[in-house]
Amino acid sequence: MRIGIFGGTFDPVHNGHLEIAEKVWQWFALDRLYFIPAAQSPHKHRQPEAPAWDRFAMLVLATQPYAAFYVSTLELARGGVSYTIDTVRELRHRMGEDAELYFIMGADAFQGLTQWKEYDQLLRLMNLVVIPRPGYILSAEGLPEEIRARVRAFVPERDRVEEQGPRIYFCSGIHNATSATAIRAALRRGEAIAHLVPSEAAAYIEKYRLYREGVTT
Numbered sequence: 624m625r626i627g628i629f630g631g632t633f634d635p636v637h638n639g640h641l642e643i644a645e646k647v648w649q650w651f652a653l654d655r656l657y658f659i660p661a662a663q664s665p666h667k668h669r670q671p672e673a674p675a676w677d678r679f680a681m682l683v684l685a686t687q688p689y690a691a692f693y694v695s696t697l698e699l700a701r702g703g704v705s706y707t708i709d710t711v712r713e714l715r716h717r718m719g720e721d722a723e724l725y726f727i728m729g730a731d732a733f734q735g736l737t738q739w740k741e742y743d744q745l746l747r748l749m750n751l752v753v754i755p756r757p758g759y760i761l762s763a764e765g766l767p768e769e770i771r772a773r774v775r776a777f778v779p780e781r782d783r784v785e786e787q788g789p790r791i792y793f794c795s796g797i798h799n800a801t802s803a804t805a806i807r808a809a810l811r812r813g814e815a816i817a818h819l820v821p822s823e824a825a826a827y828i829e830k831y832r833l834y835r836e837g838v839t840t
Contacts, residue, residue, distance in 0.1 A: 627656035629727045632664055633678050634671040636685045637820050639801030646797055647752055648691060650779040651725055658682050659695045661705035673833050675699050684823035708741040711748050724749035730759035751791040757800045761793040810834040
């Protein structure tokens, strides 16, 4: 079974997240794709603005149309800082050694991979699917050889997923500049976000007045 893992704060979930998930699900012939909202990210200086379970609820609403997409409470239930290695080990335990794991990450996060907790073990437990991010190129330059040796440029119309050993797939075919930071700023200014956020999530944000200055749920 091929399992996709899409972690992040999803503060809030937006159309870019869903576009990425759809393409990776299709390109890598995934059986399931799990969105895993973090309680607290170790790689971001600021903490999520929306409460954890509001972010979870928006993800559940946004992914309802997709039968193969699931939202996991694994990191929210654990609480505290969410380290990917702990999450992946738990998923591996639950799904068995035969499951192929594909972890979706942005090029910005990939550049800092060596700062991740037990990153060398992560490379042995799962494949990485790296997507472009504004201001970052898909490159392994300057990273250790153990990382560079696993990198493959992946073109969906041309390439097949390799069967031997976890790989790092650079997927240049995804170009989405949607930013949760920009969405939050737009909401504070009272601007429309319907073109940026799934309609179900937009309705939730409006109902509970999320991301407005001085407003909490």
